[in-house]
Amino acid sequence: MKNFYPKNGRVILHVDMNSFYASVEMAYDPTLKGKPLAIAGNPEERRGIVVTCSYEARGFGVKTTMPVWEAKRLCPELIVMRPNFERYRSASKGMFDILRQYSELVEPVSIDEGYVDITDSFELGSPVEIAGQIQSQILSQLDLPCSIGVAPNKFLAKTASDMKKPMGITVLRKRDLPAKIWPLPVIDMHGIGEKTALKLNGMGIETCRDLAFANDIQLKSRLGINGLRLKEKANGIDRRIVDPDSIYDYKSVGNSTTLPKDTTNQHDLLAVILQLSEKVASRLHQKDVLGMTIQVMIKDKFRKSITRSRKLENPVGKKEDIYAVAKDLFMKHWNGEPVRLLGVTAQDVVEKSEATEQLDLFSYKKEAEKEPLYKVVSELQDKYGKDSIARGIKGSKGARNDTKTDTSFNKDFLRD
Incomplete structure (x- = not known):
């Protein structure tokens, strides 16, 4: 199987759950399958915004961030449910537990997507075979669909996973860029939003190919260092590693x-x-x-x-x-x-362990009174190890594999 893996490069998977919240609700209640379903806030309040929706609902034109009233106008049969974040966190944890069966290098990106470096997992099969095994296992054990991108780096893997949904497996190599990526408008490239796309368009950069061959000085003057990074990605270059600890950054x-x-x-x-x-x-x-x-x-x-x-x-x-x-x-x-x-x-x-308090006149006395206790704690830590005793300030971070909230969802979604 080593023949399917590069000698010097990496093999990265990007696993992206399909319509995650809606799919979790369908797995929990199979009677919802095949029906137009939207997960949203309270329809009676202004936060009644569609968070995600099933592919059946998308067929009617329902989209994420759309007000519920507009979604119901497009799809009168739409079933609207409030989010159940504990249910979603549980499903997310189950998904990442499965990914870690294939590699220790798993980097959660949000509640419903993550990267897996399978470069050293060749004994389990070819990259496409491993992607298929992961997809099948998540579907059979959690009843949840996902799409997977297979590529030599994170950017290409993310781009690949978006190419076929739901339940797609897509391989994207650097040599595929001229045919599959370069003809696309820059707004379609992962990492480019509307404002950046407008700036690029103003420079005469309309397609990803234009970006791949853009002038470095011009890019940096208009977009800073990010402009050069975007050009690298348009050329299929992404040096970021899959970092399991980035969830804590x-x-x-x-x-x-x-x-x-x-x-x-x-x-x-x-x-x-x-x-x-x-x-x-x-x-x-x-x-x-x-x-x-x-x-x-x-x-x-x-x-x-x-x-x-x-x-x-x-x-x-x-x-x-x-x-x-x-x-x-x-x-x-x-x-x-x-x-x-x-x-x-x-x-x-x-x-907390690294925070140093700048003691002022008022806090000095209070801290000085604790000094005898700190001395005892320090002696115990010196004797039995740093983690043997804490000063009552330790949170509930726990083991890193079991530990996330708001996904703008930043990365506290795996917390217990």
Whole structure:
């Protein structure tokens, strides 16, 4: 089987679950199979937005981010269900458990997709055979469909998995670029959004082939280093490794909420900020991190947003500390207009074990009183190891294989 694997390169799979939330609900309740199904927020509130939908619903023109009322207009038979995130996390964990049976190098990207480096898994079969085994196992054990891209790097694997849905397996090599990728408009290339596409179009770069042969100096002047990276990807170059630990690479932890109705009631708005601060504190604790900066976002009835942040001398993680800063920021920068959405974010997060508190005149005495306890803890750790005892601040991160929230979904989706 080694003949199917490159001598010096890598073989990467990108596993992408198809209509994940809807598929999980269908697996849980088979009577939903074959019917137009949408997963959405509360239809009675403005957050009634389609999160995902079945392929049957897509046949009627229903799309992600579409308001529920519009989706129902297009498909009167549409079944609308609220998301059940615990159910989805459980299915996600089951999916990633299966992937780890084929390689230790599994990198979750979101709740429903991930990369697998199978370069050293040749004993299990050819790359296409392994992709087929994974697809079959996820379907048979979890009753969930997925598409898989097979390629020499992450970019090409991601691109390949999007080429055939649902239940597709697509191989994409660098030599396939001229025929399969270069003719496409740049907006269709993974990693390019509308704004970037408009900038590229303004430079005369319309297709992926144009990007592959674009002028480096021109690209960098308009798009910075990202322009050069996009050109590399258009040429099938992607040096990123499959990193199982990247799930723990995050710089911020935040929560936001759209209010049921626009409001100017200060008491109600501060209550929402308190709730958001509590959620952020809980997630910081789960991740075992603290925030060095607190940010507040305020969106008014005209959907105009302002964000304000404050860098702190000492990292914070408690609800009370986060709320105190968030409240102060809100009171200073709210203009009194009706508020539609509020958000609180802890930024510049650091591991608790690495956080160093800059002691001021007021905290010094309190910390000094704990010094005898710290000394005992330090002695025990020196004798029995660093992880033998902690100072009561350890979160619930647990084993890395079992550990994710909001997928904008950032990567806390695997938490227990």
